[in-house]
Amino acid sequence: MFDFSIVTETIHAALLSIMPEGLAVLLECIVVGVCLLLMYTVIAIAMIFMERKVCAAFQCRLGPVRVGPWGTLQVICDVFKMLTKEIITIRHADRFLYNLAPYIVILASVLSFSCLPINRGMEVLDFNVGVFFMMAASSIGVVGILLAGWSSNNKYSLIGAMRSGAQMISYELSIGLSILTIVVLTDTMQLSEIVERQADGWFIFKGHIPALIAFVIYLIAGNAEVNRGPFDLPEAESELTAGYHTEYSGMHFGLFYVAEFVNLFIISGLAATIFLGGWMPLHIPGLEGFNAVMDCIPGFVWFFAKAFFVVWLLMWIKWTFPRLRVDQILTLEWKYLVPIGLANLLLMVIVVVFKLHF
Numbered sequence: 290m291f292d293f294s295i296v297t298e299t300i301h302a303a304l305l306s307i308m309p310e311g312l313a314v315l316l317e318c319i320v321v322g323v324c325l326l327l328m329y330t331v332i333a334i335a336m337i338f339m340e341r342k343v344c345a346a347f348q349c350r351l352g353p354v355r356v357g358p359w360g361t362l363q364v365i366c367d368v369f370k371m372l373t374k375e376i377i378t379i380r381h382a383d384r385f386l387y388n389l390a391p392y393i394v395i396l397a398s399v400l401s402f403s404c405l406p407i408n409r410g411m412e413v414l415d416f417n418v419g420v421f422f423m424m425a426a427s428s429i430g431v432v433g434i435l436l437a438g439w440s441s442n443n444k445y446s447l448i449g450a451m452r453s454g455a456q457m458i459s460y461e462l463s464i465g466l467s468i469l470t471i472v473v474l475t476d477t478m479q480l481s482e483i484v485e486r487q488a489d490g491w492f493i494f495k496g497h498i499p500a501l502i503a504f505v506i507y508l509i510a511g512n513a514e515v516n517r518g519p520f521d522l523p524e525a526e527s528e529l530t531a532g533y534h535t536e537y538s539g540m541h542f543g544l545f546y547v548a549e550f551v552n553l554f555i556i557s558g559l560a561a562t563i564f565l566g567g568w569m570p571l572h573i574p575g576l577e578g579f580n581a582v583m584d585c586i587p588g589f590v591w592f593f594a595k596a597f598f599v600v601w602l603l604m605w606i607k608w609t610f611p612r613l614r615v616d617q618i619l620t621l622e623w624k625y626l627v628p629i630g631l632a633n634l635l636l637m638v639i640v641v642v643f644k645l646h647f
Contacts, residue, residue, distance in 0.1 A: 291587065294410030325403055325413060329551060336550040337364045339597070340604060347608040368543075376539035379441060386440035391537065391544035393433030398548040398555070400426035405558045406481045408568045408588040419480040420468055423559070424461070427514075430548070431457050434523075434533050437545070441536035449532030452615055453523035456513055459622045460520075463510035466630030470503040470637045471496070471563050484567035491566035497645060499637035504564045506630050508603065511556035513618065515549060518607035522615050553600060561595035568592045 304313035338353070338361065345352030353360025379387060403413040404423040416422050431454055438450020472478055474496055475486045486492075492500045513520035516532075523532045534545040561567060568588030572580045613621070639645070 291408075292410045293408055297410060321413060325399070329399060329402055330547075332554055333547045333551050334364045334368065336554055336600070337367075339600065340550065343601065343604045344608055347605070371543040371546075372540055374539040376541055379443075379536050381442045382536065383440035383442070386436045387536075388541070390433045390437035390440060391534075391541045391548075393436065394430050394548045395544045397426055397429035397433065398551050400429070401555045402551060404480065405555065405592075406484055406562060406567055407592050409481070409484075411589065412481050415479065415481050417477075417479045420472060420478040420483075423480070424465060424468070427552075427555070428461060430552070437537070438533040441533075443536050446533050446535045449523045449535070453516055453533055455615075456516070456520065456523060456618055459619060460510040460513040460626075463506055463622060463626040463630050464514060466627070466634055467503040467507035467510065468559075468563060470499055470630075470634050473634065473637050473641055474500065480562055480567075484562060484569060487566040487569050490572065491564065491569065493564045496564075496637075497640050499633050499640055500564065502629070502633045503637075504560070506626055506633070507560055507564070508599070508606075510622075510626060511560065512603050512606060513622070515552045515556055517553060517603060519610040519613050520618055521607075521612060522618060553603060554596060557599035557603065558592070558596040560599045561592060565595045565599075566591070567595075 301313065301317065304316065308316075341360075341363075342352045344350075353363035356363040356366055378384075400414075401423055404415075404419055404426070406412040406415065414422070434453045434457070435450050438446040438448075438453075441447070471483065471492055474492065475483050477483060477486070487495075489495075493504055496503075512518075516523050534542055537545060568591050570580075570583035570586055570588075570591055572583060
């Protein structure tokens with residue numbers, strides 16, 4: 290498995306040979322930030338196109354086909370349309386908070402996105418408490434959503450924001466319990482180290498029954514965390530027009546729209562990292578030839594393949610199940626997922642203490 294830290298260390302050494310260390314670090318930070326935002330944008334475009342195609346397939350339609358080959362340029366055109374549309378000013382809105390809300394949401398999304406370990410040596414933010422930092426960063430988005438609903442001076446936006454706040458805060462608990470189950474198994478909170486521990490087998494396979502239960506709980510809670518169907522009550526078009534971002538237009542609406550899709554990728558990428566081995570290839574004991582072929586595939590290809598597989602799985606769930614009521618959403622979390630998650634965490638502790646895992 291190629292280690293990209295060799296490339297970054299070589300570039301850093303080359304920069305130090307021609308400029309002071311402070312200037313070299315500043316230049317590196319700027320380049321990494323630009324690359325991160327570029328990747329963020331490309332993934333958002335790919336996610337929107339994938340959503341339309343998957344939705345069309347489940348509904349026996351074609352999806353975008355007219356603009357560009359196979360409709361691939363349709364999303365690009367939509368981006369330019371969003372950039373050029375007028376931002377309408379709401380008369381009685383809290384102007385400062387109204388304009389601030391979408392940037393808080395996008396900031397939380399970019400911070401969480403930067404924590405994903407794409408390949409060995411390609412981690413932008415790789416702290417020893419990476420799991421904790423990622424959950425803390427993603428929680429900031431709830432503040433932006435609540436501010437958007439409250440500052441819009443619209444009862445539908447406020448109802449959508451309150452629903453979203455209650456739902457996201459509730460399901461963060463189940464996500465935390467699922468991740469904590471794997472943290473108990475690995476004895477580390479560093480995401481790159483969690484991936485390294487899966488070199489001899491992904492946790493979905495070698496983590497025993499608690500890892501499988503945690504994965505299922507994580508998928509359900511992650512779907513609810515990003516307000517995706519059947520947990521999309523905060524954006525219920527039949528009731529609330531567009532939910533908490535009803536009064537937003539132009540690029541402000543575009544920021545909410547992009548953050549929602551990239552948050553879906555972040556949830557899927559974290560699932561791929563923690564449960565499916567991240568950049569680690571698939572190895573089957575005893576099949577050395579097969580394992581050698583799998584090792585030839587770059588790590589970032591493995592990561593994106595696993596992440597988009599989970600994305601497709603969550604889209605399948607969205608376009609299959611009907612929307613739940615708000616009481617059903619909260620009942621599922623507090624009466625079922627949280628108790629199961631706590632019991633599963635205790636089960637994982639027993640598995641680790643008595644060394645029952647593979």
